[in-house]
Amino acid sequence: MxxxxxxxxxxxxxxxxxxxxxxxxxxxxxxxxxxxxxxxxxxxxxxxxxxxxxxxxxxxxxxxxxxxxxxxxxxxxxxxxxxxxxxKCYMYAKKEIISEYKTSYNALKETNLSNSVKEKYLENVLVIAYSNYNNVNKNNSVESKEKDNTENSKVQKIKNEIKVEDNIMKETDTTKYNSVYVQNGTFYYPKYNANNKSTYTGMYCPTNPLKEGYNNPYGYNNYFYIRLTNMVEDAKKNGYKITISTQGCRSYQTQVNYYYSMEKGRAISPGHSMHGLGIASDLEFYNQNGSVCPYGRTDTSCPSMGWAHKNAYKYGLTFNLLYASYREDWHVEPINSKTY
Ligand SMILES: [Zn+2]
Incomplete structure (x- = not known):
């Protein structure tokens, strides 16, 4: 698209x-x-x-x-x-959105992130700015805090936030977890060949991750897990409770079961889910009173989710199914992944 x-x-x-x-x-x-x-x-x-x-x-x-x-x-x-x-171009071509894009663009110029990461970062800025623009117009309330900020301080603020991401992007260790490796902040995963299921590494989800060199008991890719925990911990510091799913790696067979038991379009065909590679997670968002935000929630009615949607990119994460035909506001993936 x-x-x-x-x-x-x-x-x-x-x-x-x-x-x-x-x-x-x-x-x-x-x-x-x-x-x-x-x-x-x-x-x-x-x-x-x-x-x-x-x-x-x-x-x-x-x-x-x-x-x-x-x-x-x-x-x-x-x-x-x-x-x-x-x-999307026509959708995004609004003064407020372009101004936010420009601020992030200038802030990114001076970082040493790779171009593809910068691109992904800016893509997220667009999605978030567009969603904020719509929310502001709907609620008819503008965040006055942002208004007072000068362009310079805005660039500085974003630059500081990117530094957080910059640390995450230092992942250059190419150790493979589930055949996925990370280089310069980009997650590389094998191309799936429908005729050769062995190309789908989800078949080899670790049975005992902690004993097999994983930094988590769920089978998540180690680097992805670092990003997840960075975000969840910062959410906690801000007073929001978010938990990650305990299914860090979904086996091929589980995806087959999902695919055939759920309604059409709900679960992606076996072999194509990032869950199978250990680089996707389904999050649970909580209200201030400790209860789980029920479905039908919005970024406003469920502030912990709103916070995550707004800040995920700082941790190298993206909620890439927010605008999918089947919206999944809980599904999170690395901001930048490519096949090899
Ligand atoms: Zn998911």
Missing amino acids: FTCNSLILLNFTYYLKLLLGFCMTIIPFITLEILVIKIIRCKIKDIKIDKNFIKKFIKKEGKLVFKVFILFIAAFSLNNILNNKDN
């Missing part, structure tokens, strides 16, 4: 949107004004407005009206074509 992760593209789309809006509103409006003024002028000059006058007027001004009408139709159609759910 086209994500529009570029300042140039975002700005271009923003101005294109402005231009189309201009063609659909201001230009027809001004044209109408001009025509009305012309008619009023004729009245002042005491020119009779009769059938003859209207004929002459249409003949004289018809071309202009026709041109403006064509411009309107063209702009209207183009706007409709561009304004669809799959065109």
